[in-house]
Amino acid sequence: MSPFIIKAIQLILSLSLLIVLHELGHFIPAKIFKTRVEKFFLFFDVKFALFKKKIGDTVYGIGWLPLGGYVKISGMIDESMDKEQMAQPPQPWEFRSKPAWQRLIIMLGGVTVNLILGFLLFMMILFVWGTNYMGPEQMDKGFAVADSFKQYGFQDGDKVLEIDGEPLQNSMDVNRFLMLRGINTITVQHQNNQTETIKVPDNIGEKMFKEGVMQPFMPFRRPVIDSIIEGKPAIKAGLKKGDSIISINGENIKYWNELNHFTKKNKQKDLTIVYQRGDEVQSTNVAPDEEGMIGVAVSNNLPYTIAHKDYTLAESISEGFKDGYWTLRDYVYQFKYVFTKKGATQVGGFGAIGGMFPDAWNWQSFWHTTALISIILAFMNILPIPALDGGHVIFLLYEIITGRKPNEKFMEYAQMVGFFILIALVLYANGNDIYRAIFDK
Template identity: 65%
Template sequence: MSPFVVKALQLLLSLSLLIVLHELGHFIPAKIFKTRVEKFFLFFDVKFALFKKKIGETVYGIGWLPLGGYVKISGMIDESMDKEQMAQEPQPWEFRSKPAWQRLIIMLGGVTVNIIVGFFIYSMILYFYGRDITTNEDMPRGFAVAQEFKEFGFQDGDKILQVNGEPLEDVTDINRLLFLTDVQTVTVQHQNFQTETISLPEDIGSEMFDKDVIRPFEIIRQPILDTVVADLPAAKAGLLKGDKIIAVNGKQVTYWHDFTNEIDNNKNTESTVVISRNNIIDTLSVTPNEDGVIGIQNFARDIGETKIKYSFGEAITGGIGYGYRTLKNYVAQFKYVFTAKGATQVGGFGAIGNLFPDAWNWVSFWETTALISIILAFMNILPIPALDGGHVMFLLYEMVSGRKPNDKFMEYAQMVGFFILIALVLFANGNDIYRWLFGS
């Protein structure tokens, strides 16, 4: 099965699960408050549905347009724009007849479920699989440092001892912390065993983003292939597991990052790779695909990992903590969307699909699903009409001011929000298509 199909299936399964759970977050409190739910759909049923069945007062179904899902709640101005219903006298079972606090709970239900699902998945991963971390003892060669960071005083072979005076449980967290948090100082041990505390600029995260240096610290690994993904360029070129990379494009390769950096710098062109296989030297040619990927992974034999096991209680608290940090980090990097460079990196379904691995792996699938669930929670709570956050914004206004926005205003706001969402979807997926066509 091709990597594209594997990713597409994982994306479809993940989104279907999260959409149904999100809509259940609205459906359940609506039922608790005796509010009629007319439809519960996975995907949109524009003109027709692939499947539908009425049970009680609700029609359950699957639409043909996989851009989300919805519950249609009686007496609510939503994407259905049911003006005929809204023109009639309010009924006791309608959304508009319920107290503002009940309507607020109904609208917050989807986001709440997405947060809970993300935290729960992370907790179960920790409980059943534990967590692999990398300590300084696990990486005897230390880090390879990007040239831009050598200007601050970092050196190849450095080991991270402390960040802002605190030790790191997993030293590979250094890249995420630099990009997303307020890192003022990093204490390192150089290869000569001398320690140094290096001060960093206040805007180091923005500087990394502007210079496209998102991973300034890479573990130094031997250039030996561990995984070659079938049907991708490396496999088609003849590269095999166990091959040792000697040179690429005429440049000697000593460590893994020497190879990956050269491939990344030539994403749109053919690269000549010299390998050693069973003490025989061979030369191969490989060209990255439209995503800039050749399909190889490296787990050098001199790099280890430390496994942390969790009790059930520890897994719950650990999963909640990890989920909270994931949400916090996503919110922190969201500011980059509003820059010229950041806007070009916004992605649609293609970008989301690429979060999944090329080969089916349940741990990776659940990790990615948890991440998407948390992202959906944040995106849905944005104060944009037509999103849950837009409804919440107007409800909070009503609760504070004591005045309910009139139906005509809500209809116009809903239409504006709908067109904003359509524009964002087209823009994001347009970026995916552009990157696919031009490989950037």
């Protein structure tokens, strides 16, 4: 089965699970407060449904448009824009007849379920599979450091020991912590075994984003080509996937960063690359482009050992809660980048979400990605945009504080505006996916 199909199946299964549970988060409290739910749908049933069945007062079904799901609650101004029902006198079973605090609980139910699910999945993953990590003991060769970070005192071969005075179990977390957590100091051990605590700028995360240096600390990788980028110099030079780089202009190449440094220092200059393909040693000439790139991606063949840690039930609950908290906190922190010119171009839709899943089926990776998406959905749904749960929550809080309901006509217009905003965002995000698929090759 092709990687695309495997990713697509995982995406559909994950989103279906999250959508159904999210809508149950609205459905259950609605039923508890004796509010009638007219529809419960996975996906949208525009004009027709793939399946539907009425049980009691509720029609359960599956729509054909996979852009989410919904519950239609009687007496509520929502995306259905059922003006005829709203024109009738309020009925005891309707949403609008319930106290504001009950309506608030109903609206917060979906977000609450997504958050709880995300945290529980992180706990389950640690309890069932434990975690793999590479600490300083496993990374005996340390990191290859980006040139822009050497100005602070970091060196190739550095081992990361501590972040802000706290030991770092998994050295591979250093880039994410720098980007998202406002790190002040990093303690490293240089190749000469000297330990140094280096201060980094307060705005280091923003600098990394603006400069495009998202991973200043990279593990040393063997120079084995994993893929070739279309239209780049490597194609013309005849390099192929699986080729192992031996030398460049007579200098031996042991690790990928050495090749990367060499090409960046020799932009648009002819270079002689010696490589091994199967049992044969061959050579070719290649000229890096104006960015110093030849257009090859490296294999994930790391020359390090990987450590493993198992967790007791109590430990998995504690550490899983921390994973959930930091996942939410990190996503909220990086959300500000969406409002920059560069960040807007990186917004993705279903293609980007599908790309988060692995090429081959792996339950641990599937549940980890599902936990991440669940927490992201919780945050996105609570944004104060009409038509989202967060928009309804804002209006309900206004009612609770002031004692006055917002005008129904205003609510209708707000719902329409919010709906069009959401449609525009969906089109934009998926348009970015299509653009990248066509041009970023």
